[in-house]
Amino acid sequence: MNNGKDHEQLGEMHWRYVEESHSTHESAHKDSQPWWKSFLKSHFTLHDLRWAFLGVGVAFIVLTAGTAYVNKKIVNELQEKDQQVNSLIEEVGELKQDNLTLYTQLNANTEAVTAIQENIARLKERVQLVDQSDAFALQSQVETLNNDLNTQSVALKSLINAGLTFSGFSKVEAQESFEVLILGTHGRLTDTVMLASVNAETEKINLVSIPRDLVVGGRRINESFYRFGIDEVRNQIEDVTGLYPEKYVVIDMKSFEDLVDALGGIDVQVKKDLYDSMYPGPNYTYETLNIKAGNHHFDGVTALKYARSRKSTTDFDRAARQQEIIESLKTKILSTNPLTNVDQVIGIYDSLKESVQTDIDLWALISYIRQYSEYEVLGGHVLSTSNYLYPTTGEGGAYLLVPKAGDFSEIQAYVAGVVNGEEVNEDEVQK
Structure with a gap:
């Protein structure tokens, strides 16, 4: 009996030991798991976790694919822009090369013409020294060389016409006008504002002077060039x-x-006497300018004084004198035949291109000389207080000019009439 009870007690003690060991092992296993696994098991089921990981995977795949697509698109656009830039660079290079080739051909033809002229001169000298029997032979040679000279001149003229393609120049068609803005600067400010309008139908070039004190866009127009540049001045000229x-x-x-x-x-x-005892001289001094009415030959210094003087007259009188200077310059420049004086034209252009700002290149200049040499220059169109403007004062007592009509509509109508060749009586527009 005692042995049976002892056997039962030992069995119970064994199973108790096994259960306690298993419990202790499970507790230890739970304690050894990472905190996040315990957190997930305690808050989510296995099914929830599978869907969550699936969603994260899909999102990662979509993000990766989207990033790859955007990167590819950006790369393609950059490659396309790079091709466009390279294409433009090649076109500019080809255009420069074409201009260089044309310029070289022009110089070669000019040299050929000069050589032929020298040969003709030498042959004429020889004609005077030989007897009658040789004179006929020499005369025949002279005539041959003269024909060659005419051929060279025609070729040179063709080259100049071909140059129009590279300069972007196009002739003014009938019923249209072509405008050139002329600005004369002194330091930062603009002293001269003039619009030259070329009309192919009337074959006239009209000069319209705009006073420097005219208010456009809230400022005097003579400040616009140094403050905002030539494009803004162009826009303001169009407004006026x-x-x-x-x-x-x-x-x-x-x-x-x-x-x-x-x-x-x-x-x-010179239409009337000009006397100015306060013309600015060197080192902040003054000098007297006295020019009598009549015909004068001006050098550069005197022409500038005549165009700038204003102490004894008005800005409007000065604008009229500046138009006279432009007319004289046109007469002198356009009297130069580019077919026989190309070197002079090129020399003048090269000497001034560094100090004169312009978008007129050499080929366009020569073409203008050829096309407009017979056009009549008409001045006397000056906007002033005697017609469409009235004076006022601004901040600090600054002298200003504004349109009498309150806007530029009357001025635009007046300019349109001048440019289109309508009969405009300057005395009738004075108010």
Whole structure:
């Protein structure tokens, strides 16, 4: 009996030991798990965790694919832009090479013409020295060389016409006008604002002067160039006149003197006496300028003084004198035949291109000379207080000019009439 009870007690003790060991092992196993696994098991079922991991995987795949697509698109766009830039660079290079080739051909033809002229001169000298029997043979040679000279001139003219393609120049068609903005600067400010309008139908070039004190866009127009640049001045000129200048020339005082001197001076018909005892001299001094009415030949310095003087007259009188100077310059420049004086034209252009701001290249300049040499220049169109403007004062007592109509509509109508060749009586527009 005692042995059976002892056997039962031992069995119970064994199973108790096994259960306690198993419990202790499970507890130890739970304690050894990472905290996040315990957290997930306590808050989510296995099914929930599978769907969560599946969603994260899909999102990662979509993000990766989207990033790859965007990167590919950006790379393709950059490659396309790079191809466009390379194409533009190649086109510019080809255009420069074409211009260089054309310029080289022009110089070669000019040299050929000069050589032929020298040969003709030498042959004429020989004609005077030989007897009658040789004279006929020499005369035949002279005639042959003269024919060659004419051929060279025709070839040179063709080259100049071909140059129009590279310069972007196009002739003014009938019923259209072509405008050039002319600015004369002194330091930062603009002293001269003038619009030259070319009309192919009337074959006239009309000069319209705009006073420097005219208020456009809240400022005097003579401040616009140095503050905002040439494009803003072009826009303001269009606001005032209704005409947008396709080309422009900006010239300072020194460049103007050099231009007149390079041409050998200009002939000006002075309409009335000009006496100015307060003309600015060197080192903040004054000097007297006294020019009598009549015909004068001005060098660069005198022409500039005549155009700038204003102490004894008004800005409007000065604008009229500046138009006279432009007319004289046109007469002198356009009297130069580019077919026989190409070297002079090129020399003047090269000497001034560094100091004169313009978008008119050499080929366009030569073409303008050829096309407009017979056009009549008409001045006397000056916006002033005697017609469409009235004076006022601004901040600090600054002298200002504003349109009498409150806007530029009357001025635009007046300019349109001038440009289109309508009969405009300057006395009738004075108010």
